[in-house]
Amino acid sequence: MLDDRDRRILELLQADAGISVTDLAEKVALSVSACSRRIQRLEESGHIARRIVVLDREKMGVPTTVFALIKTAHHTDEWIEAFRRAISAIPEIVEAHRLTGNHDYILKIVLPRVEHYDVIYKQIVRKIELFDVSASISMELLKSGTSIPVAYAD
16 A cells, blocks of 8 residues: 555656655655665565666657557457567557557657658568558657656555
8 A cells, every 4th residue: 555655756756767765765754764665665566667767869869759550450369469579679669559449559659750650661561461550740749758647556
């Protein structure tokens, strides 16, 4: 069961995973050792899945975002696994979701420029049969982040 301090620790770590335990302990009014034990408990319980570094996409040379909407005529476990393997091998595909509605999947693809989408498209269709693929180019990023709400956690 999480308490308000646990939730605050999670919020602060989401904002900056590199925050020192000393600074974190001060912000949540705990001793360093008590704060460290709480972090360890949150890691062991799986509330903290991993700590990551978020890179600047402009500086990394992949400022363009394309969303590919995919329809397939195949819905077997084998096809889904083959699809998962195919997209997992392409680092430019940073997210993939199975959907309800008119499309089966959506891929978030980061690219150096929009023309590079064709390279990624060809990599996908060489590995897996698709019924239809349409792509949309992100014109402007309105909101982005890795933080999730902590209020719902038990």
